[in-house]
Amino acid sequence: MIKLAAVTPPLLAGATLASAASLAQSVYWESVDQLWYVCQPDGTPGDLDRVTVSRLTADGTLLDKMSISRAGHGANLGVERDAAGIRLWTDAVPSGGWATAVARIPYAPNGTADASDPSVVRTPRTGVYRVSATIDPTRRQLVYRWQSNNVASPQATGGIDRYDLAAAAAGTFTPLQKLSYGASGKTLQGYTSLGDHVYHLYGDQAQDNVTVTCTDWASGTVLQSQDVTAFPGLPFREPEGMCVFGNSPGDPAATVAFGIGARTDAGVRNLNLARFPHPGTDPWVPIPYNTALYKPNSDNYVPQYRLAGDQVFVHFSLAKVDGTAWAQGETLFQLPLRARPDRTQRLLGVVSGQAVTTDTMAVRLEVAADGKVSVWDERSLKGWIGGDVSLWVC
Numbered sequence: 001m002i003k004l005a006a007v008t009p010p011l012l013a014g015a016t017l018a019s020a021a022s023l024a025q026s027v028y029w030e031s032v033d034q035l036w037y038v039c040q041p042d043g044t045p046g047d048l049d050r051v052t053v054s055r056l057t058a059d060g061t062l063l064d065k066m067s068i069s070r071a072g073h074g075a076n077l078g079v080e081r082d083a084a085g086i087r088l089w090t091d092a093v094p095s096g097g098w099a100t101a102v103a104r105i106p107y108a109p110n111g112t113a114d115a116s117d118p119s120v121v122r123t124p125r126t127g128v129y130r131v132s133a134t135i136d137p138t139r140r141q142l143v144y145r146w147q148s149n150n151v152a153s154p155q156a157t158g159g160i161d162r163y164d165l166a167a168a169a170a171g172t173f174t175p176l177q178k179l180s181y182g183a184s185g186k187t188l189q190g191y192t193s194l195g196d197h198v199y200h201l202y203g204d205q206a207q208d209n210v211t212v213t214c215t216d217w218a219s220g221t222v223l224q225s226q227d228v229t230a231f232p233g234l235p236f237r238e239p240e241g242m243c244v245f246g247n248s249p250g251d252p253a254a255t256v257a258f259g260i261g262a263r264t265d266a267g268v269r270n271l272n273l274a275r276f277p278h279p280g281t282d283p284w285v286p287i288p289y290n291t292a293l294y295k296p297n298s299d300n301y302v303p304q305y306r307l308a309g310d311q312v313f314v315h316f317s318l319a320k321v322d323g324t325a326w327a328q329g330e331t332l333f334q335l336p337l338r339a340r341p342d343r344t345q346r347l348l349g350v351v352s353g354q355a356v357t358t359d360t361m362a363v364r365l366e367v368a369a370d371g372k373v374s375v376w377d378e379r380s381l382k383g384w385i386g387g388d389v390s391l392w393v394c
């Protein structure tokens with residue numbers, strides 16, 4: 001279970017989406033390509049059940065979009081990767097602007113699709129209202145939320161189920177777990193599942209309130225409830241969307257990201273994303289490096305890192321395989337996404353005593369926002385360079 005504590009600095013701030021018609025409603029992080037997928041209802045008059053899915057890079061650059069008709073409100077979104085490519089799980093078969101089923105649709109950059117085409121519709125339950133789905137990538141499970149009454153979410157009753165993703169893709173829905181819920185009195189703005197817990201995002205623009213809860217799948221007990229103050233002061237600030245955020249689909253240190261939508265007085269909509277701190281890593285996690293160029297001092301000094309909250313500890317000692325000097329700005333290795341700072345951090349490392357006789361054995365290292373750890377020293381050092389250092393991801 002992740003700790004719903006103070007959030008980290010933004011993942012995205014003021015990102016522009018493909019449609020100017022509405023705020024984002026849901027978001028999903030696809031960790032293999034490291035892209036954001038964001039769903040908006042397209043407010044075009046006469047076509048209110050169409051949604052637009054924007055695809056953005058990790059830094060918020062818009063790559064492309066897809067328009068999906070006969071969908072619904074875009075209340076949630078799942079992105080599945082299979083051998084054929086990317087599949088979206090989104091709203092389908094709308095009634096009154098809200099979905100009554102979900103659809104599994106191949107993502108087509110700048111393409112279109114019909115979410116209510118029988119070939120893509122999936123119906124885990126019948127006779128339910130305002131349904132939506134997302135995916136827990138760490139378990140490869142489809143998570144499906146439904147209402148037993150066709151009312152706004154503060155008064156809604158219903159349930160949330162999870163299914164094996166491969167079976168659901170084939171149209172077989174045997175619940176692995178089911179939870180029921182009663183009227184919360186709060187406006188639901190997104191949910192996600194991570195391992196043994198389901199997280200809900202609540203709030204509305206009028207009261208400028210944002211709350212996240214954590215519920216135990218097994219018992220249905222609410223274990224945490226946290227007010228969120230991220231992105232204060234935004235005009236028309238409204239919580240929108242939740243997803244799992246990790247470095248890979250099965251990342252054991254994955255956490256939860258959430259969106260905050262905003263609209264300027266000129267009517268421009270944008271999306272802001274933040275995350276809760278990653279859970280700690282124990283034991284140390286190896287960092288890939290170029291073994292043809294570098295060699296560790298021993299097995300104890302292979303590049304590795306640990307996380308404690310948002311503090312990153314790096315441990316290594318490397319030398320050049322060919323014995324040549326370290327170049328100014330030479331990159332030793334690259335940290336994974338979850339361990340990267342949001343700006344360049346300067347670190348203090350050490351160089352072996354054999355390489356330095358009368359001068360300091362300290363050496364300056366830097367870790368950039370892209371996670372690349374490099375050495376900066378004008379002495380053309382030879383020998384081992386190492387670090388038992390830490391930095392604050394801030």
